[in-house]
Amino acid sequence: MPYPYLKIDHVDKSFTRGTTETEVLKDITLGIEKGEYVSIIGHSGCGKSTLLNLVAGLLPVSAGCVLLENKEVNDPGPDRAVVFQNHSLLPWLTVYGNVKLAVDKVFGSSKSRAERHAWVMHNLDLVQMGHAKDKRPAEISGGMKQRVGLARALAMEPKVLLLDEPFGALDALTRAHLQDSVMAIHSKLGNTVMMITHDVDEAVLLSDRIVMMTNGPAARIGEVLDVPLARPRKRLALAADPTYLKCRQRVLEFLYERHRFVEAA
Amino acid sequence: MNMPLRTTETVMALPASSAAVVAIPTKQVPFATRLRTHAQNIAVNVIPPVLVIALVLVVWQVLCSKPGASLPPPLKVLDDTWELIIDPFFDRGGLDKGLFWHMSASLQRVALGYALAAIAGVALGTLVGQSTWAMRGLDPIFQVLRTVPPLAWLPLSLAAFRNGQPSAIFVIFITAIWPVIINTAVGIRNIPQDYRNVAQVLRLNHLEFFFKIMVPAAAPYIFTGLRIGIGLSWLAIVAAEMLIGGVGIGFFIWDAWNSSRISEIILALVYVGLVGFILDRIVAAAATIVTRGTAAN
Numbered sequence: 001m002p003y004p005y006l007k008i009d010h011v012d013k014s015f016t017r018g019t020t021e022t023e024v025l026k027d028i029t030l031g032i033e034k035g036e037y038v039s040i041i042g043h044s045g046c047g048k049s050t051l052l053n054l055v056a057g058l059l060p061v062s063a064g065c066v067l068l069e070n071k072e073v074n075d076p077g078p079d080r081a082v083v084f085q086n087h088s089l090l091p092w093l094t095v096y097g098n099v100k101l102a103v104d105k106v107f108g109s110s111k112s113r114a115e116r117h118a119w120v121m122h123n124l125d126l127v128q129m130g131h132a133k134d135k136r137p138a139e140i141s142g143g144m145k146q147r148v149g150l151a152r153a154l155a156m157e158p159k160v161l162l163l164d165e166p167f168g169a170l171d172a173l174t175r176a177h178l179q180d181s182v183m184a185i186h187s188k189l190g191n192t193v194m195m196i197t198h199d200v201d202e203a204v205l206l207s208d209r210i211v212m213m214t215n216g217p218a219a220r221i222g223e224v225l226d227v228p229l230a231r232p233r234k235r236l237a238l239a240a241d242p243t244y245l246k247c248r249q250r251v252l253e254f255l256y257e258r259h260r261f262v263e264a265a
Numbered sequence: 266m267n268m269p270l271r272t273t274e275t276v277m278a279l280p281a282s283s284a285a286v287v288a289i290p291t292k293q294v295p296f297a298t299r300l301r302t303h304a305q306n307i308a309v310n311v312i313p314p315v316l317v318i319a320l321v322l323v324v325w326q327v328l329c330s331k332p333g334a335s336l337p338p339p340l341k342v343l344d345d346t347w348e349l350i351i352d353p354f355f356d357r358g359g360l361d362k363g364l365f366w367h368m369s370a371s372l373q374r375v376a377l378g379y380a381l382a383a384i385a386g387v388a389l390g391t392l393v394g395q396s397t398w399a400m401r402g403l404d405p406i407f408q409v410l411r412t413v414p415p416l417a418w419l420p421l422s423l424a425a426f427r428n429g430q431p432s433a434i435f436v437i438f439i440t441a442i443w444p445v446i447i448n449t450a451v452g453i454r455n456i457p458q459d460y461r462n463v464a465q466v467l468r469l470n471h472l473e474f475f476f477k478i479m480v481p482a483a484a485p486y487i488f489t490g491l492r493i494g495i496g497l498s499w500l501a502i503v504a505a506e507m508l509i510g511g512v513g514i515g516f517f518i519w520d521a522w523n524s525s526r527i528s529e530i531i532l533a534l535v536y537v538g539l540v541g542f543i544l545d546r547i548v549a550a551a552a553t554i555v556t557r558g559t560a561a562n
Contacts, residue, residue: 075465084459105467
């Protein structure tokens, strides 16, 4: 059987503080194909961000391994670019400078100065932020910051794009705009995306597959749902689409019936 | 926003807003009104300090004009020191120089000691902030040493250097370095994990991380330390110069005291205060320029 593009293979993760050991993730196995858009959904605290950090290499796995193109990845790198939930732009650099930092680091030896400049602008234009290139992060809105974060990640030409609740801190309208942008970019570039979310509609709208996680501690993959909706997808048309509604229903059932988050009540 | 209603069925990149930017003409404020607002602003800031200073001078004049007063009143101070004020640049050889030369000698010592303290302080602060091991080892030493009064170092440094000049510079160095170290370390420790994650994903090496993430992220803290440091070094230089002698404002004050020229002491104090204030402003201004955009997120 051929290996998937990105393989999370029997990964456990536990945190140790003093003598107490907390098991966060237990036996996670997941394969993501090239060009696939996979969402991880679950209640807060179930370890979905931990899973993303494991793939990003920001945290070491306790057992098992993460394979990208059949090679084990242990440390962070630009081949797995992350769009962080809180944008994580460097406030002392301009929008342009933030993307440039990544481009210079990743393509410093392979592209000329002019090419790097063009590549920065290309990626800023991709997220419609070219007009604000000289602004500092403090001077632009939350949605714009997230766009710049996305441009920075895309500019690294990652093999896998990791989105850590990228729209979580945004209002509903801005979020819809950004989701449309992400869909457009995904269909244009065919990125492999792994997205953490807690928004059911977002997951169904954007994903090819939805991975639902059980509640922690020792969270596992509870169910994987294929979303058989044709792309390109239209938000408005899908609102009444039976397949869309069925998928949505399945996720909601999983989250609120079979794996209700008791502590949150 | 003036976005056209989208009717296309395919999802594509959001169209750039097609609405033209309409400049709203700013209302022209009449010149006279602007001038008046400006004058008001200045008056609000200038009148209170001028009034208070005048009041203090009057009270001082009244109190010290009585026969048998031990300190001279302000008008007598002005009269006694008029020559020093109008000609700060005279140089009659030896230690008999104008106030400018004394001040400049002190400033040179401070500049050298402070510059060394800034460099060493940021380096040590980075080490302590970055490495837990270094923090555990060095922090207790720093916490004890920083409470040692600056002048207590002077005899030791005189013994080590056998010369007044480097000893004074060392005293400035050792006075100014602690706030720089401690604030830098706090700044480095407070670098948000987000920035570290970004650096890790980009695989920045240590040098790149230091210059591109650490220094800008910790700059507000570093400058707080530098600002406290410049104040402390200016405090210490006067005391140190009183003991080591030679040209310098500290020695000038001590010399004036020994010859009972109280008016000259008062004049020197005013100068010391003003220069200290200017030094503080300079570092503060440098901080605003360098950390522009850093503090806000």
